[in-house]
Amino acid sequence: MDESFRRIAEFFDRDRFASENGMRIVEVALGSARAEMTVEPRHMNGVGILQGGAVFTLADLAFAAASNSHGVVAVGSQVDITYFKAVRSGKLTATAEEICRTHKLSTCLIRVTDEEGSLVALFKGLAFIKGTPLLGGV
Amino acid sequence: MDESFRRIAEFFDRDRFASENGMRIVEVALGSARAEMTVEPRHMNGVGILQGGAVFTLADLAFAAASNSHGVVAVGSQVDITYFKAVRSGKLTATAEEICRTHKLSTCLIRVTDEEGSLVALFKGLAFIKGTPLLGGV
Amino acid sequence: MDESFRRIAEFFDRDRFASENGMRIVEVALGSARAEMTVEPRHMNGVGILQGGAVFTLADLAFAAASNSHGVVAVGSQVDITYFKAVRSGKLTATAEEICRTHKLSTCLIRVTDEEGSLVALFKGLAFIKGTPLLGGV
Amino acid sequence: MDESFRRIAEFFDRDRFASENGMRIVEVALGSARAEMTVEPRHMNGVGILQGGAVFTLADLAFAAASNSHGVVAVGSQVDITYFKAVRSGKLTATAEEICRTHKLSTCLIRVTDEEGSLVALFKGLAFIKGTPLLGGV
Numbered sequence: 001m002d003e004s005f006r007r008i009a010e011f012f013d014r015d016r017f018a019s020e021n022g023m024r025i026v027e028v029a030l031g032s033a034r035a036e037m038t039v040e041p042r043h044m045n046g047v048g049i050l051q052g053g054a055v056f057t058l059a060d061l062a063f064a065a066a067s068n069s070h071g072v073v074a075v076g077s078q079v080d081i082t083y084f085k086a087v088r089s090g091k092l093t094a095t096a097e098e099i100c101r102t103h104k105l106s107t108c109l110i111r112v113t114d115e116e117g118s119l120v121a122l123f124k125g126l127a128f129i130k131g132t133p134l135l136g137g138v
Numbered sequence: 139m140d141e142s143f144r145r146i147a148e149f150f151d152r153d154r155f156a157s158e159n160g161m162r163i164v165e166v167a168l169g170s171a172r173a174e175m176t177v178e179p180r181h182m183n184g185v186g187i188l189q190g191g192a193v194f195t196l197a198d199l200a201f202a203a204a205s206n207s208h209g210v211v212a213v214g215s216q217v218d219i220t221y222f223k224a225v226r227s228g229k230l231t232a233t234a235e236e237i238c239r240t241h242k243l244s245t246c247l248i249r250v251t252d253e254e255g256s257l258v259a260l261f262k263g264l265a266f267i268k269g270t271p272l273l274g275g276v
Numbered sequence: 277m278d279e280s281f282r283r284i285a286e287f288f289d290r291d292r293f294a295s296e297n298g299m300r301i302v303e304v305a306l307g308s309a310r311a312e313m314t315v316e317p318r319h320m321n322g323v324g325i326l327q328g329g330a331v332f333t334l335a336d337l338a339f340a341a342a343s344n345s346h347g348v349v350a351v352g353s354q355v356d357i358t359y360f361k362a363v364r365s366g367k368l369t370a371t372a373e374e375i376c377r378t379h380k381l382s383t384c385l386i387r388v389t390d391e392e393g394s395l396v397a398l399f400k401g402l403a404f405i406k407g408t409p410l411l412g413g414v
Numbered sequence: 415m416d417e418s419f420r421r422i423a424e425f426f427d428r429d430r431f432a433s434e435n436g437m438r439i440v441e442v443a444l445g446s447a448r449a450e451m452t453v454e455p456r457h458m459n460g461v462g463i464l465q466g467g468a469v470f471t472l473a474d475l476a477f478a479a480a481s482n483s484h485g486v487v488a489v490g491s492q493v494d495i496t497y498f499k500a501v502r503s504g505k506l507t508a509t510a511e512e513i514c515r516t517h518k519l520s521t522c523l524i525r526v527t528d529e530e531g532s533l534v535a536l537f538k539g540l541a542f543i544k545g546t547p548l549l550g551g552v
Contacts, residue, residue: 086213
């Protein structure tokens with residue numbers, strides 16, 4: 001990552017809900033981002049599979065980084081997620097791609113995959129572009 | 139809550155991702171459920187407001203309890219969520235209502251509200267009904 | 277309907293796609309609207325049930341009227357729809373309610389029901405509020 | 415198209431709502447399909463742009479063909495659509511791709527593009543797989 005994207009990645013590492021749950025940004029580029037987590041017992045739901053909220057949060061972290069990758073604040077407004085596969089362990093990767101960006105709205109698709117590359121979930125997010133710079137003093 | 143619903147509520151308190159993040163079920167009835175959380179600094183995102191994944195997880199917990207309230211396992215498959223309001227503190231309540239239940243599918247609407255009763259987010263979830271009993275030995 | 281809402285209803289009767297397919301607005305009030313259609317053979321899909329696009333269009337017409345009921349142009353941006361019931365004949369009603377309105381966004385829930393009042397589909401729509409008056413010269 | 419896919423395409427040309435509104439299948443392959451329409455005045459909404467229901471119906475037609483391309487009946491259950499661009503004229507193409515198929519569920523992404531290849535709308539659909547053969551006597 002070049003310097004400006006590295007600073008955006010660091011910014012999103014300050015997302016406490018994601019980081020305290022073991023999720024982190026591993027890459028940011030213009031209009032894209034990637035986040036990762038290792039599935040642990042603390043991420044499970046009542047029936048012993050990965051909680052939907054954990055998959056969602058990982059995808060949401062990648063969505064936030066991609067929609068803010070232009071250095072301008074964008075805030076998630078509407079999301080849908082479809083789950084394809086129950087997960088019990090291993091590493092998950094969320095890969096976000098901004099598929100459309102207008103003056104006001106960033107729309108991103110995020111694919112969550114497991115170590116074998118199988119699709120675990122598909123997440124589509126719309127974020128409002130606020131227009132204020134993401135990094136103060138930059 | 140009567141005894142059978144109290145046992146379902148206890149079952150969902152075993153959801154580790156939700157409980158370790160401070161969310162819990164406070165009520166279950168046939169086709170409905172309510173979950174609560176108190177917003178803390180650990181729930182914030184990079185821009186200092188409640189992370190979308192935290193709101194989602196609270197709603198998802200209520201969704202799981204409502205769609206499983208018949209005592210039969212149902213697994214979330216597709217969800218969409220719309221956010222209406224940034225949250226920084228206070229108590230949030232997620233109220234789930236099963237609006238349609240067929241042989242195979244439970245569809246629920248979950249409203250997340252703050253202490254003033256304002257709508258923070260609206261969540262719609264579809265869960266596949268597996269047909270196996272939720273509580274072993276029941 | 278009072279005069280201003282009657283004019284909004286007439287405005288949406290100029291929606292050619294909806295009207296040529298037999299759908300019309302029957303009521304508009306502040307933040308709500310109702311549209312109706314009678315199911316005909318021309319509305320069927322390849323397997324002989326009401327085409328999803330016909331149900332969607334009826335709901336979308338009610339959504340447009342409700343989100344524009346303040347007299348200000350709002351344009352649909354994101355919609356999700358869940359189908360509960362196959363329909364072959366009879367009258368359908370779409371009832372739209374604006375559940376949240378901010379400066380920029382109108383969010384509406386639309387319930388499509390059959391003559392018995394059973395839920396046929398649930399539609400959630402987000403519309404961008406443009407801010408221009410809906411009715412020129414008003 | 416080979417013979418079996420040609421028959422599936424013909425089957426979906428019997429979708430009366432789509433065909434009477436000028437939409438047709440132009441290609442079917444295993445897990446994918448393409449539908450087209452030419453935008454006409456009868457497809458417009460009250461504000462003079464292509465009605466959302468028309469875009470939806472075109473995408474829905476491609477979705478039906480892709481999710482039924484295995485020769486087994488699948489019925490749309492949940493759809494979301496995001497609109498990116500207002501359309502007033504020209505030809506639209508909906509390209510459907512089945513991104514995940516399990517025993518019970520087909521999930522497809524459909525991109526609607528204009529003549530310049532710009533993204534007009536993105537549609538995600540979930541269809542229940544019924545298991546009955548699509549073409550009687552086959």
